[in-house]
Amino acid sequence: MQSFPPPDLVSYVGLILVTDELQAPADFLIHRFLHLRLKDSKQSQCLFISVSEDMERIKAVASKSNLNLSQNGRFKFIDLNAHLEEQPDNSLQDSRLRRVFDVVTSELYNAQGGEGNFLVILDDIASLEWLGFSVLDLSRLCRALKAFCLKERATLVIRHHIISPSEPGILFQHLLQLCSYHVEVRPLSSGRSGAVSGELCLHTGPVESEPSQQLIARPTALQYRLTDGGAIFFNKGTSEGVL
Amino acid sequence: MSSFKRKVPSKQVALPPGTRASSSSPSTILTSSGIPSLDDILGGGLPLSCSLVVLAPDNHSAYGELVQKYFVAQGIACGQTVCILHDDAVTFAAECMWMPNSSSNTRTPTPPADEEDEAARNEENIKIAWRYEQMKKFQTTVVPNNLSTDDFCNTFDLTSRIPLSVIDDARNDKRLLLLNLNEGCDVASSMMGVIRRIQHVLAATSSTEVVRLCIPSLGSLEWVGQSPKDILHFLHSLRRLLRQYPHACACVSLPPHLCTDSWGGMGWVQKVGWVTDAAISLEGFGADPSLVALFPSHHGLLQIHKLPTPHTILSASDKYSTLRGLSSSAGASVGSGENNLAFKCMRKRLIFETMHLDLEGGVTERRTAPSANAISLDAGIAHAHGVLRVVDEGPSRSLATVEVELEQTTTEIRGSLSESPGMSQSAAKNATTPSKLKKPKKKVAFHSDKPDLYDF
Numbered sequence: 001m002q003s004f005p006p007p008d009l010v011s012y013v014g015l016i017l018v019t020d021e022l023q024a025p026a027d028f029l030i031h032r033f034l035h036l037r038l039k040d041s042k043q044s045q046c047l048f049i050s051v052s053e054d055m056e057r058i059k060a061v062a063s064k065s066n067l068n069l070s071q072n073g074r075f076k077f078i079d080l081n082a083h084l085e086e087q088p089d090n091s092l093q094d095s096r097l098r099r100v101f102d103v104v105t106s107e108l109y110n111a112q113g114g115e116g117n118f119l120v121i122l123d124d125i126a127s128l129e130w131l132g133f134s135v136l137d138l139s140r141l142c143r144a145l146k147a148f149c150l151k152e153r154a155t156l157v158i159r160h161h162i163i164s165p166s167e168p169g170i171l172f173q174h175l176l177q178l179c180s181y182h183v184e185v186r187p188l189s190s191g192r193s194g195a196v197s198g199e200l201c202l203h204t205g206p207v208e209s210e211p212s213q214q215l216i217a218r219p220t221a222l223q224y225r226l227t228d229g230g231a232i233f234f235n236k237g238t239s240e241g242v243l
Numbered sequence: 244m245s246s247f248k249r250k251v252p253s254k255q256v257a258l259p260p261g262t263r264a265s266s267s268s269p270s271t272i273l274t275s276s277g278i279p280s281l282d283d284i285l286g287g288g289l290p291l292s293c294s295l296v297v298l299a300p301d302n303h304s305a306y307g308e309l310v311q312k313y314f315v316a317q318g319i320a321c322g323q324t325v326c327i328l329h330d331d332a333v334t335f336a337a338e339c340m341w342m343p344n345s346s347s348n349t350r351t352p353t354p355p356a357d358e359e360d361e362a363a364r365n366e367e368n369i370k371i372a373w374r375y376e377q378m379k380k381f382q383t384t385v386v387p388n389n390l391s392t393d394d395f396c397n398t399f400d401l402t403s404r405i406p407l408s409v410i411d412d413a414r415n416d417k418r419l420l421l422l423n424l425n426e427g428c429d430v431a432s433s434m435m436g437v438i439r440r441i442q443h444v445l446a447a448t449s450s451t452e453v454v455r456l457c458i459p460s461l462g463s464l465e466w467v468g469q470s471p472k473d474i475l476h477f478l479h480s481l482r483r484l485l486r487q488y489p490h491a492c493a494c495v496s497l498p499p500h501l502c503t504d505s506w507g508g509m510g511w512v513q514k515v516g517w518v519t520d521a522a523i524s525l526e527g528f529g530a531d532p533s534l535v536a537l538f539p540s541h542h543g544l545l546q547i548h549k550l551p552t553p554h555t556i557l558s559a560s561d562k563y564s565t566l567r568g569l570s571s572s573a574g575a576s577v578g579s580g581e582n583n584l585a586f587k588c589m590r591k592r593l594i595f596e597t598m599h600l601d602l603e604g605g606v607t608e609r610r611t612a613p614s615a616n617a618i619s620l621d622a623g624i625a626h627a628h629g630v631l632r633v634v635d636e637g638p639s640r641s642l643a644t645v646e647v648e649l650e651q652t653t654t655e656i657r658g659s660l661s662e663s664p665g666m667s668q669s670a671a672k673n674a675t676t677p678s679k680l681k682k683p684k685k686k687v688a689f690h691s692d693k694p695d696l697y698d699f
Contacts, residue, residue: 022513022548028556052479052518054486060270060554081483130475130514161517163510192581194561194569226557228267 002222002233004200005029009181009213010036011044011117011155015146017179017205018159019172023187024198026159027053028224028231030121033157034058035065035230037119038074044117045074047107051081051124064229076107080128097133097141105148118154120145126161129171139174146178179205181213186221197226199236259453259490261321263395265290267559274323274453274492275396277313280595282396283385283566284584285521285551286559291453292489293520293551294482298512300502303529306543306586307496309593310525311459312339314494316405318455320397324418326444327457328437330465332421336410343400385565400591420444424465433466434477438484445488456481456493463498471507471514478518495519516548523547525586538598541585545595566597 009016010033020026030053037044048058055077062069069075083103084096108118122145128138142158149156160175162168165186168176176182182203188196199221204211216222224231258264258272265271265287273288276295282288289295299307316339318325329335413419422440424433441456448454461477462469478495485491497515502524504511516522527543528534538544547567550558561569568582585598 022516031556052482056486056489057552057554060268061556064555081479127479127518130472130518131479132472132476161513163513167509192569194581226561228555228557230556 002235004222004224004233005033005036005183006213007036007040009202010040010119012181012213013153013155014150014180014207015142015178015205016155016157016181016183017175018157018183018185019162020159020185021162021165021187023192024185026183026185026200027123028226029183029185029200030123030157030159031058031061032230033119034075034121035062035067037155038067038072039065041117044119045076045111046119046121047076047078047104047111049078049080049104049120049122051122051127053123055079061229076111078103078107094137097137101141101144101148104145108148108152108154118149118152120149120154120156122156122158124159124161125171125175126159126163129169135169135171135174138171139178142175142178177206180208181205181211184218188223195225196223197231199223259323259451261317261323261395262291262453263288265559267557267562268554271554271559274455275317275321276310276494277315277317277396277399278310278593278595279396280385280566281310281523283564284523284545284547284560284595286561286563288395289492289494289521290551290553291492292485293553294478294485294493294495295521295523295551296478296515296519297494297496298502298515298522298524299496299527300499300524301527301529301543302499304527304542306525306527306588306593307498308335308459309588311457311494311496313399313593314455315339315457316341316399317397318453318457319405319409319413319419321395321453322418323453323455324420324448325413325455325457326420326422326441327459328422328424328441329459330424332423335459336419336421337405337407339405340399340401341403341405341409342397343403398592401588401593402591434473435480437466438477438480441481442484445484445491448488448490450488450490452490454488454491456491458493458495460498461495462501469501471511474501474507475514475518478515482519512548519549520553521551522549538585540587541596541598542587543585544598545584545586547584566595568597 018026018029020029034046034048037046050058058077059069080100083100104120108120125138125142129135145158146156148154158175158179160172162172182205184201184203185198186200187198200216200223201218201221202213202216204213204215221236222233223236224233262272262274265273267286272291273282273286274291275282275288276285285295297307297310299305312335315325315327315336319339320342327336410419414421422444424437445454462474474497481493481495485493500506502512507514512522512524524546525543526546528538528541529543550560552558560567566582566584582597583599584595586593586595
C-alpha cells in the first residue's frame with residue numbers, strides 16, 4: 001500500500017496543478033490534500049475556493065475521515081459563483097475576476113494572524129473558462145494568486161479538467177508554465193475496472209529546478225481505487241485483484 | 244455498571260413519498276426515474292439535489308424524450324411535484340405513459356408479459372443438462388421488484404397514455420406545474436430568465452415535498468441563446484440551484500443536434516458531464532444500419548459519462564449496480580471490467596440491459612478457414628467472420644488508403660483523395676454485384692469406403 005500525496009507535497013509552498021479527466025476525476029485527491037493538511041499540523045488553515053464543488057459534499061466526505069469541518073475554525077469555504085453573481089453581468093470580466101482575487105486576499109489577511117500557514121485550493125478553473133471568462137484573464141488570475149501565495153508562504157492547489165488529452169488547451173499550457181508540480185490523474189487506457197479506478201503521476205513543472213519530491217513518471221504510475229471516503233493507492237500490478 | 248451507553252438510533256425522519264434512502268450513504272435520498280434498469284445504473288435511483296443529463300445523439304429517434312416522459316410519469320404517480328419546461332408543456336405531459344389499466348389499483352405479482360417472456364416459457368420445456376438445472380436463467384437486465392408494496396418505482400406501460408383526469412387533478416393540486424418557454428422571458432437573457440423562473444418555483448415549494456424538474460429539450464429552437472457557453476452556464480446554474488434547494492432533482496435532455504462535438508466543439512460531451520451531476524448518452528442505432536445488423540436485439544448503446552455522487556467519493560452504482568457488474572466486496576474478486584450496456588425499446592417498455600455478443604460473433608472467434616478475398620456484401624446482413632475487401636479496379640492513381648473497420652468486418656477502400664466521391668460509387672457498385680469469389684472451404688470428412696489404415 002502506498003500513500004499519496006507525500007506530506008512534503010501537501011505543505012509545499014508554491015503552485016501544485018492537479019489535472020484530471022471526466023473518467024478519472026480528481027476530487028478524491030483534492031479532499032485528501034485538505035484532510036491531510038488539516039490533520040497534520042494544528043496551525044494550518046485551509047481556504048477552499050469552489051466553482052463546482054459544494055460545501056455539503058466536502059463536509060460529508062470529511063466526516064468519513066473523522067474531520068468535522070462545520071466546527072473547524074481552520075477551514076473556510078468561499079463560493080466563487082456567489083461572488084461572481086453579485087456583480088452585474090455586463091461589467092468587465094477583468095473587474096469581476098479582480099474582485100475575486102481581492103476577496104481571496106482579504107480572507108487570507110484576515111485569518112492569518114501571523115502564524116498559520118495556508119493551503120488554498122481553487123477547485124476547477126476549467127469551469128470558469130467554459131462559463132465564458134477569457135483565457136487571458138484566467139491566467140492572470142492564476143499568476144496573481146500564485147505570486148500572492150508565494151509571498152504569504154501558502155500552498156496553492158489548482159484543479160483543471162483536461163478535455164482532450166491529445167491537444168492541450170491554451171489555459172492548460174499557461175498553468176503548466178506556472179506550476180512547480182503537476183499531478184496528473186488519468187483513467188486506465190483499457191477502460192474501467194473494478195480493481196483500479198485510475199492512475200496518477202507526479203511531474204515537475206518548469207519553475208522547480210531541483211524537485212525535492214519523488215517524481216512518478218507515466219510508465220510507473222501509481223494506481224488507485226476509489227472507496228467511499230477516499231482512495232487506496234498501490235503500485236501497478238499489486239492490487240488485490242492481481243495478488 | 245458499565246459506562247458505555249447504547250447508541251440509540253436517532254429518530255427516523257419520514258421520507259417523502261416515492262423516495263428511499265441510499266444504501267451506501269443514508270443521508271442521500273433517492274427517487275426513481277421511472278425505469279428500473281436505469282435506477283440500477285444510477286445506483287438505486289436519482290439522488291435529490293442532483294441533475295441528470297440525457298444525451299440522445301441519434302437524429303432519427305427520441306429516446307431522450309422517452310426517458311423524460313418516464314421521469315414525469317413516475318413523479319405524477321408518486322404524488323411528487325413535477326415541473327415541466329417546454330414550449331408546449333401540456334401536450335408533452337399528455338403524451339406520457341401510464342400504468343396498465345388493469346393493475347392501476349392492484350399490484351400484480353407477475354412481471355409484465357411481453358413477447359420475450361412468452362417465448363421463454365415455451366423454452367422451459369426443453370431438457371436442460373442436469374448440472375445446469377439448478378442455475379438461474381441468464382439475466383441481462385434487472386427485473387422490477389413488483390412484489391414490494393412501496394411506491395418507489397411504478398410499472399409503466401408504453402401502450403397506455405396517462406389519463407387526462409390524472410393530469411387535471413395534478414394541475415389543480417399544484418403538483419404539476421407546466422411552464423411554457425415563451426411566457427414573460429426577455430429575449431436577451433432567456434436562459435437566465437428560465438433559471439430565475441425555476442428559482443421562483445423552487446422557493447415556493449416546501450422542503451418536505453420532492454420537486455422534479457423536467458426539461459425535455461434544452462437548447463432546441465424554441466430557446467433563445469443556444470451557444471455552447473449558454474448551455475453550460477445554464478446547466479451549471481441549475482446544479483447550483485439544486486444545491487440550494489436539495490429537495491429537488493432535475494432531468495434534462497439535450498436535442499440530438501446538440502449532443503455532438505460538431506456543435507459544441509471538441510470535448511463537448513465531457514464538458515456537459517463536468518457541469519452536471521450525472522450524464523448518460525443513449526446512442527441509438529438509427530443512423531447506422533451496420534450497427535443494427537451487429538446487434539439485432541438492441542436499439543442502441545448506453546454510455547455512462549458521469550454518475551451522481553452527492554455525498555461520497557465513490558458512486559453507489561459502483562458498489563450496488565448489478566447491470567454494470569462492478570460490484571465487489573473489498574478485494575474479493577476484483578479485477579473484472581464493466582459490462583457493456585445497451586437499451587431497447589420494446590412494445591411496452593424501455594429497458595437497459597447488458598450487451599453480450601452473439602454465439603457466432605466476437606473477435607476472439609478462432610478462424611479455421613483462410614479469409615476470402617471478396618465476399619458478397621448482402622445489404623442488411625454482414626457475415627460475422629472473414630475479412631471483407633472491396634478492391635477497386637479503377638485507375639491506380641491511389642494516394643491514400645483508408646481502412647474502415649466495423650468490428651468484425653474490415654473494409655479496405657483504396658482511392659485518391661480527390662477521387663473519393665467516385666470511390667463510393669464504385670464501392671456501391673461492387674456491393675450490388677454479387678461476386679462470389681469464395682475459396683473452397685477446407686473439408687475434413689470421414690471416408691467410410693476407403694479402408695481404414697488400422698483395419699485388420
